[in-house]
Amino acid sequence: MSKKKILTLVFVREAGKILLGFKKRGFGAGLWNGFGGKVEEGETILQGAKRELLEECGLKAHSLKSVGLINFEFESDPTILEVHIFQTSDFSGLVAESEEMRPRWYSEESIPFSQMWPDDRLWFPYMLKDRQFEGYFLFKGMDIILNHWLKEVNLLNS
Numbered sequence: 001m002s003k004k005k006i007l008t009l010v011f012v013r014e015a016g017k018i019l020l021g022f023k024k025r026g027f028g029a030g031l032w033n034g035f036g037g038k039v040e041e042g043e044t045i046l047q048g049a050k051r052e053l054l055e056e057c058g059l060k061a062h063s064l065k066s067v068g069l070i071n072f073e074f075e076s077d078p079t080i081l082e083v084h085i086f087q088t089s090d091f092s093g094l095v096a097e098s099e100e101m102r103p104r105w106y107s108e109e110s111i112p113f114s115q116m117w118p119d120d121r122l123w124f125p126y127m128l129k130d131r132q133f134e135g136y137f138l139f140k141g142m143d144i145i146l147n148h149w150l151k152e153v154n155l156l157n158s
């Protein structure tokens with residue numbers, strides 16, 4: 001039987017730039033990514049997303065927009081990762097490094113895809129154009145995409 005883990009992923013965007021974090025430990029260590037993690041019991045997905053953003057880079061999001069929903073599966077692992085992706089330009093605070101993440105602003109023209117999860121270069125174009133999407137990726141290890149689909153959709157925004 002497969003089980004699901006609900007995860008969040010948040011991207012902060014401002015004036016043609018996007019804030020990425022270099023993951024220092026845990027799942028996806030050594031890669032640049034958005035901020036996020038597991039949704040805890042008793043919190044909503046949005047609350048989990050805001051909490052992780054604050055914990056990992058010091059910024060407080062006042063609102064978040066849904067951009068994508070991706071299910072990730074790994075060969076020979078029954079757990080499906082359901083990742084809820086958000087973006088925001090509505091935030092306050094100062095960017096700060098955390099134990100888990102080293103944040104850095106990148107121009108949207110120079111996103112370091114070669115040091116990111118390989119699926120990112122396929123769905124970032126939707127997010128950068130403010131389009132919403134849904135997708136599925138089946139991985140072999142952390143480098144090889146065996147199968148995937150992506151489609152533009154309308155997700156509800158809170």
Ligand SMILES: Nc1[nH]c(=O)nc2c1ncn2[C@H]1C[C@H](O)[C@@H](COP(=O)(O)OP(=O)(O)OP(=O)(O)O)O1
Pocket residue numbers: 007008009025026027028033034035036037038072081083117119120
């Ligand atoms: N293929 C993928 N592409 C991507 O862009 N982000 C992914 C991804 N697979 C997972 N993620 C994101 C979702 C989530 O924000 C993060 C993993 O969550 P966590 O940081 O909670 O993992 P950890 O195992 O480090 O958790 P803790 O042990 O609780 O620190 O990676």
